[in-house]
Amino acid sequence: MQSEQWEHNQLRIPGPTPVPPRVTRASTRPMVNHRGAQFREMYKRVTARLRDVFRTQGEVVLITGSGTAAMEAAVVEMVQPGDKVLVLVGGKFGERWAEINRAFGAEVVEWRYDWRGGAEPAELKERLAADPDIVAVFATHNESSTGVLNDIEGLSRARDLAGGRHRALLVVDSVSGLGGAPLPMDAWGVDVVVTGSQKCLMVPPGLSFAALGEAALARLEQVQTGRYYLDLRAYRKAGAAGESPYTPAVSLVFALEEALAMLAEEGLENAWARHRLMRVQVRAGV
Amino acid sequence: MQSEQWEHNQLRIPGPTPVPPRVTRASTRPMVNHRGAQFREMYKRVTARLRDVFRTQGEVVLITGSGTAAMEAAVVEMVQPGDKVLVLVGGKFGERWAEINRAFGAEVVEWRYDWRGGAEPAELKERLAADPDIVAVFATHNESSTGVLNDIEGLSRARDLAGGRHRALLVVDSVSGLGGAPLPMDAWGVDVVVTGSQKCLMVPPGLSFAALGEAALARLEQVQTGRYYLDLRAYRKAGAAGESPYTPAVSLVFALEEALAMLAEEGLENAWARHRLMRVQVRAGV
Numbered sequence: 001m002q003s004e005q006w007e008h009n010q011l012r013i014p015g016p017t018p019v020p021p022r023v024t025r026a027s028t029r030p031m032v033n034h035r036g037a038q039f040r041e042m043y044k045r046v047t048a049r050l051r052d053v054f055r056t057q058g059e060v061v062l063i064t065g066s067g068t069a070a071m072e073a074a075v076v077e078m079v080q081p082g083d084k085v086l087v088l089v090g091g092k093f094g095e096r097w098a099e100i101n102r103a104f105g106a107e108v109v110e111w112r113y114d115w116r117g118g119a120e121p122a123e124l125k126e127r128l129a130a131d132p133d134i135v136a137v138f139a140t141h142n143e144s145s146t147g148v149l150n151d152i153e154g155l156s157r158a159r160d161l162a163g164g165r166h167r168a169l170l171v172v173d174s175v176s177g178l179g180g181a182p183l184p185m186d187a188w189g190v191d192v193v194v195t196g197s198q199k200c201l202m203v204p205p206g207l208s209f210a211a212l213g214e215a216a217l218a219r220l221e222q223v224q225t226g227r228y229y230l231d232l233r234a235y236r237k238a239g240a241a242g243e244s245p246y247t248p249a250v251s252l253v254f255a256l257e258e259a260l261a262m263l264a265e266e267g268l269e270n271a272w273a274r275h276r277l278m279r280v281q282v283r284a285g286v
Numbered sequence: 287m288q289s290e291q292w293e294h295n296q297l298r299i300p301g302p303t304p305v306p307p308r309v310t311r312a313s314t315r316p317m318v319n320h321r322g323a324q325f326r327e328m329y330k331r332v333t334a335r336l337r338d339v340f341r342t343q344g345e346v347v348l349i350t351g352s353g354t355a356a357m358e359a360a361v362v363e364m365v366q367p368g369d370k371v372l373v374l375v376g377g378k379f380g381e382r383w384a385e386i387n388r389a390f391g392a393e394v395v396e397w398r399y400d401w402r403g404g405a406e407p408a409e410l411k412e413r414l415a416a417d418p419d420i421v422a423v424f425a426t427h428n429e430s431s432t433g434v435l436n437d438i439e440g441l442s443r444a445r446d447l448a449g450g451r452h453r454a455l456l457v458v459d460s461v462s463g464l465g466g467a468p469l470p471m472d473a474w475g476v477d478v479v480v481t482g483s484q485k486c487l488m489v490p491p492g493l494s495f496a497a498l499g500e501a502a503l504a505r506l507e508q509v510q511t512g513r514y515y516l517d518l519r520a521y522r523k524a525g526a527a528g529e530s531p532y533t534p535a536v537s538l539v540f541a542l543e544e545a546l547a548m549l550a551e552e553g554l555e556n557a558w559a560r561h562r563l564m565r566v567q568v569r570a571g572v
Contacts, residue, residue, distance in 0.1 A: 016317045016536055024314050027537065031302045031490060064492050065351045065515065066532035072515045081512075103514040198533060204317060206350050206492045206535030226367075228389040229351065229358045230515070246352035247484060249492025249535065250302055251313065 014144040015199035026258035040242030049260040054211040055184035061235040067175040067196030070208035073230040077220040081105030091145035097138040121154035128162035136169040141177035180275040191216040202259045300430040301485035312544035326528030335546040340497040341470035347521040353461035353482030356494035359516040363506040367391030377431035383424040407440035414448035422455040427463035466561040477502040488545045
């Protein structure tokens with residue numbers, strides 16, 4: 001078992017992050033029936049708390065899968081084969097948005113911005129105004145591969161100002177951002193945000209989340225893409241009853257409830273401030 | 287936390303099953319880098335042990351997701367839109383095979399056998415002989431919704447005897463079977479077997495597995511279906527280096543390693559005998 005090796009890990013990667021002992025302990029609760037009353041009540045509490053973290057009145061769905069599963073869910077729910085999408089590529093995870101979109105038949109326009117900085121909102125406005133067929137914009141909040149935090153608020157405003165015959169949806173990967181940096185999706189007008197359990201949310205990997213605002217919820221009912229495991233219509237229906245359509249990672253949901261309680265105790269604004277302080281400390285030290 | 291409620295659960299459902307204390311304890315190891323040497327070595331040990339459980343010289347891929355994710359992987363890897371498939375439907379999980387195939391554009395022929403018993407191998411031979419366009423047969427090993435165990439060995443032989451211009455692939459859902467009832471896939475000529483972590487494997491839910499024999503491995507390189515998170519080509523490539531293409535559920539892989547050690551200590555044949563004995567006991571008692 002090499003237990004000593006396991007005990008002395010120092011994790012200095014974007015994720016998985018170290019799991020707080022309280023969270024680990026919660027994950028060890030005896031297994032329960034995922035269609036029983038106890039689990040259903042917990043599931044409702046957890047999704048309500050997640051809405052606070054996403055700062056949305058929309059819906060949050062919990063997917064058993066890596067963050068990439070939630071990214072794929074966002075693509076298959078928002079884009080139909082042949083649709084034109086604009087993908088902001090500033091590193092490995094921007095490239096992933098482009099790859100997933102291509103895998104499902106979208107026409108991808110890549111905007112490769114300078115990897116040393118974020119995508120410029122003014123340029124987004126120009127690009128959308130010049131290409132009114134674009135139905136969705138895929139962006140990365142914190143690009144883990146470069147450490148660049150994009151100005152999602154600015155990009156969302158620029159999208160609104162682009163005009164044209166329709167408003168392109170803004171879909172944001174915040175796998176390494178949500179909980180650590182501000183992303184109040186309703187206030188900023190972001191349509192879809194996806195994240196994972198294993199970074200700022202302090203839970204082991206294996207759960208991912210997609211939060212959908214009003215326009216996104218309307219869109220997913222219209223899209224005809226072939227999908228099943230990541231068909232969020234099934235998650236919405238089951239979620240209304242406090243369930244997941246397929247057996248969820250129960251022990252990780254136990255962990256998540258505890259981690260969300262910790263975040264609520266600290267206060268989300270304080271968690272953002274803690275991450276900002278760590279950023280300053282790291283930059284001062286290297 | 288309602289800890290007392292959580293402590294006194296009696297689980298008498300097909301799964302999730304109660305998790306042995308050894309397995310729970312293993313899941314609490316400190317988090318590690320999923321792309322580091324420690325995890326890679328463990329991942330290789332785990333996939334080698336899984337090959338023993340599937341009784342295959344083929345490949346086993348580990349997916350972070352519910353059993354349904356592995357079922358979908360089998361469909362998108364083996365079937366192209368427009369392909370004709372035969373689905374054996376004897377309960378809810380047979381219906382799921384049909385639903386997933388339809389979602390991805392297959393032409394589904396449903397064989398609704400008597401839900402009180404298994405599908406008759408002789409009838410499979412007739413159906414395949416009469417319909418040589420069928421490229422794949424989807425079956426359920428243990429149909430959790432009815433408690434019926436199908437004769438997979440007989441069905442596989444019947445498929446071989448059907449003749450015709452090609453041999454249809456046999457794809458088996460053994461989410462509630464593998465580890466509890468015999469399914470030596472190579473010896474029986476089964477092409478794909480999928481299962482989940484939370485039943486006979488005694489691990490919390492959140493991992494699922496697809497085992498692929500030679501014909502299936504050839505097929506997945508040919509299929510053109512749009513797929514990304516469940517594209518098993520990426521899993522094979524990363525797996526060769528002891529990695530998962532996307533962040534895996536690390537704590538559940540810790541748990542899995544311990545559960546597979548327990549199964550190896552008991553001996554797989556003894557685990558099958560234990561399940562048979564429990565079946566007799568339950569039937570005698572009700």
